Amino acid sequence: MKTADVLFLPHNVKATVKQGESLIRAAMDAGVHINASCGGDGVCGKCRVIIEEGKIDGGLTEKLSKEEIEKGYRQACLASVQGDIVVRIPIESEVDASWLNAQKSPRRTAKIWEMNLGDLKEKGLFLPPIEKRYLELPKPSSQDNLPDVTRLVSFLKARYDEHRLVVQLPVIRKIPDVIRKDDFRITATLLRPVHSGRKTHIINIEPGDTTDRNYAIAVDIGTTTVYSQLLDLITGKVLASFGEYNGQISYGEDVISRIMLAGEPGGLEKLHQVVVSTINTLIKKMVKRARIDKGEISTITMAGNTTMTQLMLKVNPTYIRLSPYVPASTLFAPMRAVDLGLALGDHVTALVYPAISSYVGGDIVAGVMGSGMYRTHEVTLFMDIGTNAEIVIGNKDWLACAACSAGPAFEGGGLKFGMRAAKGAIEDFSMDPVTFEPMNITVGDVRPKGICGSGLITIVATMFEMGVIDNQGKFNRDLDTPRIRSNNEIIEYVLAWKEETQIERDITISEPDLDNFIRAKGAIFSGCMTLLEEVGLGIPDIEKIYLSGGFGSYVDLEKAMAIGLLPEIDPDKVRFIGNGSLMGAKMSSLTNRIRQDVVEVTKRMTNFELSETSSYMDNYVAALFLPHTNMNLFPKLNARFEARKAKFLAQ
């Protein structure tokens, strides 16, 4: 990937971006503010910059006069970086550049962490759950007319020292023809016992030598999206991966509406079929993409929240929704994929990740397994912030977990102009500290339609640090900007004017929006605090944070800490594991060590029903501030505030 250096003046900060990156995103990376309401669609015309050195593409619009263009003016949102350049931001108001820099800091997203087969092997954790064995068998004769199965089994024993072998009906049905197809040359697929000493199952047989082809599927069944990977069990590589909207989405956006539907006649069957069909579509796509024979897939591992798991298994989820929130089961013995309606061979075993409770599901357990937090001595905080939020704290000795009723705030829920991180969502934001003009960056660099989770966090954190909102999420009514206004007695800030949007309405963030947001982040933070207290620890004891889910990929760690969503710790200790649920499913496909450990881990994991935990309500109320009533929990933020106050007083 070719990169280019962009030097921003007068701030004198540099960003290294990939060639072709839009200039406005380069500015955001550098922590430089450029007014831009319209999300990079060239409509508002506010993002004028002067190219002092180097070359860019685009950035020319009718909003710029001929003279201006000759002087080097361009619209940043339409310009793309083609080489090293020097860009000057015309500061429209008198601002101390050092102040500008002081209150900005470059993006600090979490480092990405993923386990792979190499790591597993290195750590001695690689115990392949499925292996193939090739045999050239002697042909039967009148002196040796062993049954076909006995011939296979005894030569597996003699040749590979395989013991305690079990053969199921599908293999018996195949063997007379398969064993003779390539003249008694045959490959057997062996499913290893999870626990040593148990039996090995011969799950498949193929004519000839097919030992180089052995595949598995990992699936994360999300409420909104189902993600899948096709894995090569020999190399551990991902051969294909796809995501699809969960087909159930047309029957209700959230878990609750699906549970309601499942209670109606035929509803459970329908929801079951629909999600299985989604998985089958993914399998088909992956098989096509990777150009493999579907019959060579030996195992599938799935993880999902408790409701998604029960729906996929066709288990009535009614009692998950009703107090006292009882799931049918949290542990699932290996089953046959065909019994679930999966379009795979009848020899394929399906593993379904165990859950902890109605609201801490198999997706979280998979994340815990995939992250490896259960194997380390470090006290680790695992957070999955998605449609809802689940947290796990612990290490190799103990694990505590809880589900926080945060709601889908971080997926755009509970917000007037909230939306998913789709095209047109404001995903990043900056604000001029003097004029309070916004810089909106949208998904797809088009005119805004709404605000997604990452945008929201950045907006709230920026406004809070700039004093535009106070620690209760109320706007500072004294600020001199038309963007803060009262609309039917609701105070709001206009992120984009009607004509700059795609929706022909002003896009705003209001005090009720902020209130919802604070309650959501308060629920998560107080969940962490409650768990920590229950195990006798505090924030300083957290040695590592794993962030799972889409949220973790974009969140600006310092901002998330500044508003009291994440506990304030050294950002270097925060790791982003991506789709933890999928990662856990993948790990279980690759090694029996994870399959062994998972049942133990679920037993070790103590679930706290926060609503039943006495300290939770106090913690919650204390967290209903930005960042928190107890500023001692946020020493670095506090220090920044103190420094700023000192500077302000010194001016």
Place this chain on the structure above:
Amino acid sequence: MKTADVLFLPHNVKATVKQGESLIRAAMDAGVHINASCGGDGVCGKCRVIIEEGKIDGGLTEKLSKEEIEKGYRQACLASVQGDIVVRIPIESEVDASWLNAQKSPRRTAKIWEMNLGDLKEKGLFLPPIEKRYLELPKPSSQDNLPDVTRLVSFLKARYDEHRLVVQLPVIRKIPDVIRKDDFRITATLLRPVHSGRKTHIINIEPGDTTDRNYAIAVDIGTTTVYSQLLDLITGKVLASFGEYNGQISYGEDVISRIMLAGEPGGLEKLHQVVVSTINTLIKKMVKRARIDKGEISTITMAGNTTMTQLMLKVNPTYIRLSPYVPASTLFAPMRAVDLGLALGDHVTALVYPAISSYVGGDIVAGVMGSGMYRTHEVTLFMDIGTNAEIVIGNKDWLACAACSAGPAFEGGGLKFGMRAAKGAIEDFSMDPVTFEPMNITVGDVRPKGICGSGLITIVATMFEMGVIDNQGKFNRDLDTPRIRSNNEIIEYVLAWKEETQIERDITISEPDLDNFIRAKGAIFSGCMTLLEEVGLGIPDIEKIYLSGGFGSYVDLEKAMAIGLLPEIDPDKVRFIGNGSLMGAKMSSLTNRIRQDVVEVTKRMTNFELSETSSYMDNYVAALFLPHTNMNLFPKLNARFEARKAKFLAQ
């Protein structure tokens, strides 16, 4: 049951028969000969007897004159015994009554032996494979919101000390509704591990207390007939039993023709479906007869010969028929009944009896298990003479088995007028030693249609002992009787004249018939001899004989020994176990001890391919005589011959 004594004169022998028994059958029981060609249909009019005392019903025909009737003459075949009577047989030729008695002996069929639950319990062999447990569970609360499955499992542990429990998908699918249906009162059905230390599966759950209802099904899949029993697992009682023709019979009478069909497109699927459908019909009938809920059936055990087993499992049997006669598998892991197409609950486990080889199948193993011969120190000979013949010799320390290519001689095969033991089959026989006139007794007491296996053995044995045929099965051409004749140069004996039959042809037994018969019995006897020799034993070492199959129920032991079909041992040591295959299937349903033992037994059982065993051909040739070339093997028969010869010389 009311009985009556019948005294036959001049023989002066008495028979005790049930009231209503036909007089001719009473005579047969007493060992008294009455001429009777027509099988008891009153047609031939030869069975005239004089009732000297007491009362009978019937016996009056146009063939008797008024005077004769007044003198007490009746036709024995149409008369039934109503009370104690004295009957005189008019001896039409001058015969010494003592000679008559000397050459007859009462029927000696094998004693019936069957194992039952009481025996199992007494011997400490009762390890129930399926048990039900009733629980009254505490209801969930916010302080106790365990998953439904965990609640069930943990209270099974607390209340009944049940450990290592596994729950499969069908139970998880049921539990949310079932557990709440009777307010958390629930009965769990537990499938015990066959080997201790393994896991117990919770296979079913029902609302309320259903511990008094727990059923199993045992099935014998015969080539011709499928027999089944519905068992009460609590009492061990047979609640219903039915037999049906194997639906495959319309696709071919014997194993070979079915194997051929299975090799044609769609043939295997068809034969599979048809036999499963037969089993389903039987299940339906039994459930209806016993008035139970089909859902309360927990397990099904099936046994059949190797081909029937493979067809039922839908496993290509082609290589069973082709040299070197290789079955697909002889061992079958427990499977789900629904996977076989059986109309039973999806929690029902199907057990299929393991086989030894292509021609010693699960039916024989089941017989060995059911008879218990594998547990005793006595050297036991197990014989199953049906469509073919299989033999097992051994005890608790060793077992040897072989299949004899005897063909279906004992089911009426290989015989011009052979037939199954259906209505009109000559099933019993006696002969006047002077006139050589026959006494035919038929199934259903109707005019004869043909000869079934029991009739054949008795006919051959009687003719041989009376010198009508010699030890090579050739007729004595010097005898003065129209019944022995040459028909197109084939010598034959007319059992019934055309007008006395239902088929409007003379029913005969010919030298080729006798030749086939001798080869069949020779194959069986030489199989026994070869097995005995291979293990270094002889006939005197046999301490017990178990006869399995319909054959065992009717065969006159002394006659079967006299013709060299069975080794000559004390008839008191011979036991008839009925349908050994069904008995084994039943035993496996009742106790895990049999399930444990069966795999060990199959491992311990040495199969001899007789055609590959060098001594077999010599033994076979030696056995192609009545009873055998080596008369020393038949000391008692020899003694009878010697005594008769002495008597003859003394006259």
